[in-house]
Amino acid sequence: MDSNSLFNLQDYLNRRKELVDGHLFGYVPPCEGPASMLFEAMRYTLVAGGKRLRPICVLAGADFVMGLEPPEIERGDWAGSRDPGLADALLRAACAAEMIHTYSLIHDDLPCMDDDDLRRGLATCHKVYGEAMALLAGDALLTHAFFTIGQIGDPFKERALDVVRDLADGSGAEGMVAGQAVDLISERMGGGTESHLEFIHRRKTAALFRASLTVGGILAGGNAHDLETLRSVGETVGLIFQVTDDILDVEGTEEELGKTTGRDAELGKLTYPGLLGLETARRRSSELLSKTEDILQTCGPRGIPLSVLAGKITQRRN
Ligand code: IPE
Ligand code: IPE
Numbered sequence: 001m002d003s004n005s006l007f008n009l010q011d012y013l014n015r016r017k018e019l020v021d022g023h024l025f026g027y028v029p030p031c032e033g034p035a036s037m038l039f040e041a042m043r044y045t046l047v048a049g050g051k052r053l054r055p056i057c058v059l060a061g062a063d064f065v066m067g068l069e070p071p072e073i074e075r076g077d078w079a080g081s082r083d084p085g086l087a088d089a090l091l092r093a094a095c096a097a098e099m100i101h102t103y104s105l106i107h108d109d110l111p112c113m114d115d116d117d118l119r120r121g122l123a124t125c126h127k128v129y130g131e132a133m134a135l136l137a138g139d140a141l142l143t144h145a146f147f148t149i150g151q152i153g154d155p156f157k158e159r160a161l162d163v164v165r166d167l168a169d170g171s172g173a174e175g176m177v178a179g180q181a182v183d184l185i186s187e188r189m190g191g192g193t194e195s196h197l198e199f200i201h202r203r204k205t206a207a208l209f210r211a212s213l214t215v216g217g218i219l220a221g222g223n224a225h226d227l228e229t230l231r232s233v234g235e236t237v238g239l240i241f242q243v244t245d246d247i248l249d250v251e252g253t254e255e256e257l258g259k260t261t262g263r264d265a266e267l268g269k270l271t272y273p274g275l276l277g278l279e280t281a282r283r284r285s286s287e288l289l290s291k292t293e294d295i296l297q298t299c300g301p302r303g304i305p306l307s308v309l310a311g312k313i314t315q316r317r318n
């Protein structure tokens, strides 16, 4: 089955990004008064754009559980179409995932971490607002993510507790923060093995992808088997995403990516191309894609959107 011919991924991504952006800026509105600069700094990197892949994964996890097939999705249906309560819960969780991701980018770019000047095609948050305000904007986005989920109402309140657990797990000391810590420790100590590298990638990037797909499935009422499938697919898609990010740091351009390239080698980061070379990095990414496709092939047509998305992530140029 040629999944690509059954599903126009670009249309789908554009429509989902529009749906997310239509709510995201409302959850983080501008603010007058003494703290206005904090809100400006929070919104600066958020409004600058980005692919919105983590919130799209939240929505995709729910579509998967609801059994939406490509023709329905292409007609504009999504898991929240027929239930305004579920739509609100999903959009809150999706935008929360994006707030967490954007916070991680603001902090990742700070001089004490990767020291980058360019993000989403603009000067990085700390270049515009200063380091202290960028640090606080990141803190506030992370906290605001959980505030946004806390406003999910009945009958989804109970599921929202599981959403908090999974997103906190994916972004905290067992997930993204641990990956970022070991990324910096490896950079400073030099060396490192493939198992170190896998530890970093699984946590700094794959853990939030895994949590994003899973929380969409949780809100849509997924059973244990569906949630396990979403966890596995989220993990492999997240790993593909970071291997590709490392490849693009070598091969991509600043114009395409909206961020500085060549930084990983300059900083001595532990990456797939750095440790094993570009060819092996590409092979790793296609092995992970095959693993993802194998899992999804057992799920019938509802697995097609995720399978096509995973394929696109291996080939992305930004
Ligand atoms: C960049 O993520 C950080 C990584 C985990 C590699 P994205 O490439 O998804 O960044 P945006 O959201 O599109 O800007
Ligand atoms: C960052 O990885 C992962 C995060 C948790 C933000 P990178 O440091 O490789 O991300 P980029 O390349 O700066 O976007």
Ligand code: MG
Binding pocket: 108, 114, 183
């Ligand atoms: Mg980094």
Ligand code: MG
Binding pocket: 108, 109, 114, 116
């Ligand atoms: Mg970085």
Ligand code: MG
Binding pocket: 245, 246, 249
């Ligand atoms: Mg990178």
